Amino acid sequence: MLVKVDSMLTNEEIVQVFGGLWSDLDSENSFPKKRPTLAHYTSISVLEKIMSGNEVWFSNPLYMNDMEEVRFGMMEGERLFLMSADIEAACNDSNRYNVVRSTFGHLINDFSNKLAFDTYVFCMSEHEKPDGLLSMWRGYGGNGAGAAIVIDTKQIDENEASPFIIDKVSYGSADERRSWIIEKITEFSRLLRENSIPTEKLYIPVHLFFERLKLFSLFSKHHGFEEEREWRFVYMPDRDTSGGLKSMLGYAVGKNGVEPKLKFNVSPMSGTTADDFSIEKIVSKIILGPTISSPLAKSAVCRMLEQNGKQSLVLKVEASTIPYRAT
Secondary structure (H helix, E strand, O other): OOOOOOOOOOHHHHHHHHHHHHOOOOHHHOOOOOOOEEEEEEOHHHHHHHHHHOEEEEEOHHHOOOOOOOHHHHHHHHHHHHOOHHHHHHHOOHHHHHHHHHHHHHHHHHHHHOHHHHOEEEEEEEOOOOOOOHHHHHHHOHHHOOEEEEEEHHHOOOOOOOOEEEEEOEEEOHHHHHHHHHHHHHHHHHHHHHOOOOHHHOHHHHHHHHHHHHHHHHOEEEHHHHHHOEEEEEEOHHHOOOOOOHHHEEEEEEOOEEEEEEEEEOOOOOOOOOOOOOHHHHEEEEEEOHHHOOHHHHHHHHHHHHHOOOHHHHHHEEEOOOOOOOO
């Protein structure tokens, strides 16, 4: 990147320069270049609700089983950003430094108080073994008595205007994830120091750094969850500029009390999905858990699909052959 020292950068040039903060993203192994087969493990009762209502419920990550979910990246990012001597030195002016800090603080507060509430994820696991993963059956598939809904992402059309982001989760220890944030702050400081950016435009690079931090926070987890090989469909409310999914924002009452939910209707939606988008199109198979893999159970699930208008999925029902006995 050619550094401009004698003249101020335009908005477009600032975006181009600080786009380097995304240089570590592996686009070759991310959607849409990589289109894996993914499995969502769930209970039979949830399977029936999905098929009867054509509705998939996305969860707020702050309510999920990883207690550090999203919080770690955002909280550590805020702490390290605001205490960074590199950023202060790069600003080389108390007024500019205050603008950078106040802008970042505003973005953090806006996310924490508004956007985080209606940010939602739908979690899936890379599916390679025909019987599914025993750890996933135990943890999410009703201890073997549930089902795995297998999705072929080749059947999902790319749409840059969509409020959804699809990508795989990266894993690391607390120190490794903290080191990533520090490296990004160092890179941000260098770019800020080497480029002439008007004070009134400092909000642009700060916003770009914040967006990269937010993406990292949403798609990274503690390495203890690594065996899940998770991919995520994430609904970003700030990307839903047309408000097309606002009517799907709701709630559910469960074991943890009342939780916010995105009740996504799996049907064609202008500007978001393809014209032929449907459950029948994207589901490649339905696998019954190893503890309910009897012919009788399979027949009952097939009847459930037929009675809910999913005749085309009947031939896609399989049973896991893992010899697992739940205790």
